[in-house]
Amino acid sequence: MARTTNWVVLGLTLTFLIGPFIIIIFAGASAGESLAFPPAGLSLKWYAKVFTVESFRQSFMLSMFLAVFGTLAALLIGVPAAYALNRYKLPGDETIRTIVAAPIIVPGIIVGLALLRYLVVPLDFTVTMALFFAHTALVLPYAVRVVSSSLHNLRADMEEAAVLLGCSRLQAFTKVVLPNIRGGVLAAFILGFVTSFNQVPVSLFLSGPGVRTLPIDMLAYMEITYDPSVAALSALLAFMSLAIVFAAERLLGFSRYV
């Protein structure tokens, strides 16, 4: 009895989690001209078309750029920040934690509007710059959080041992701390990458002529053209995310860190 219930719950969960993904894959593989499920026949033409749409190509590059470099920048700030918060009793460290977490708590659309209002308009930031800052700030909390948890498991006396063996504090960090948290750092990178890449609300306000992130561009595309290429693109992006996570899992057991 309980077993049956378990299977039903499992089945429903999988249906809701994976169902949409299946629908998207097939909707994109349609032979017809408009987005529909079930598709009107099967073909790969929309998957092929995705690669020919110039604006997709541009916005994909922008999203890639933001996801890679925004996350790297977030790690550059986040790893030392997490380290300092973990190892030293700083005055006002609770405040710092709260500020760092703010971009998760404040609705993205407000962050986007604020950046537009106070960076782009008065300070003459380019939209790309503003997007870069926005994505860095957005990913930062994840970087701090994930790196913190792997630092937390790393005992401070290991660094002291390294110092007594001749390391400077910085050497102790690079030779002992970093190698032992590299799994956490990579996990933070992947989490940040995916978060940034799929980010919509913050980027909504931050777009200009020819400068749009991919999800925003897809929204814009759909408003004009209701063909299955958006579904095909979505499916491709989902596969990309899966591949990244899968590779990370194979490389160092990603799921241990999230």
Added chain:
Amino acid sequence: MSDAFVSLSDLTLSYGQTVAVPDLDLDIAEGELIALLGPSGCGKTTTMRAIAGLLTPTSGKIVIDGRDVTRTPANQRGIGLVFQSYALFPHLSAFENVAFGLRLKKLPEREIRAKTEAGLDTVGLAGFEKRKPAELSGGQQQRLALARSLVMEPKVLLLDEPLSNLDARLRLEMRTELQRVQKDTGVTMVFVTHDQSEALALADRIVLMKDGRIEQLGTPDELYARPATVFAADFMGFENIFSVNGMELVSETGRLPLGFEADCPKIAWRPAGVTVGEGPHSGKVVASSFAGDHREYVLETPLGQIKADAPIEIAEVPAGAVVSFDLPQSTSRALAA
């Protein structure tokens, strides 16, 4: 002291506003094996961290090998520390753990290899080079941590509770190991312990600490036979401690005539120092247990409970029976308060 190799003078160590060790003076000779002994929280680790340079003294001076190192950073003091938790590097193999410090010295690769292998050999870990710390047993990790410090040829080797994480059998093995290493290398060694038997067995001299102060300092013989204070006596197994008032022993529950003149505020006997079966006093046996070569009694007396060990030759007195006993002068130890 001119022959002091390590000299701590007027050393005060604090954590923020809390003073953990006030005004410590201690001289250690070269090649000596010193035990810092005391209950948990008495400042043993703190003192050790200060010698290593991991904790900057609030005031006072640390001289090692004729050099004032009070302000010398930890990575330039040439002192080894084996952490209570071992603090091995989990991402490195046993070999690389030991080679870590040698690599920082930028020694030639051949020398690193030779020294590392010799170090692993010294602690009986030859053949384990490729293992990660997680793939070693507790005792092996301990010895790896020891080797990692030893290959650096430190001026002083500090060990924080080196035996406390090991089971009884390994503890005995490691004791012998430490003694051997110390004899072979002649390194000045300071080890921390809260176990008096460990300190007695290993150390050349014992520093008994209480609340950040040195309660008594001496050889194991001295401390064992002649503890000076109630605290020291208690630590060294003088379990029966009473106040002296003229010719009487006094406790909270009552008094008992003392058979001799004692000019001290407190006096103590080990259980083995109490005579059972004869003497001017009598007490009721509360508990009796067989302990191999002797029998341990707990006697109910006017002074409260007294612990007494009787030779096995004396017939067992059953619980509930009344037995005579004596607190002789010959086995007593006069104590300061």
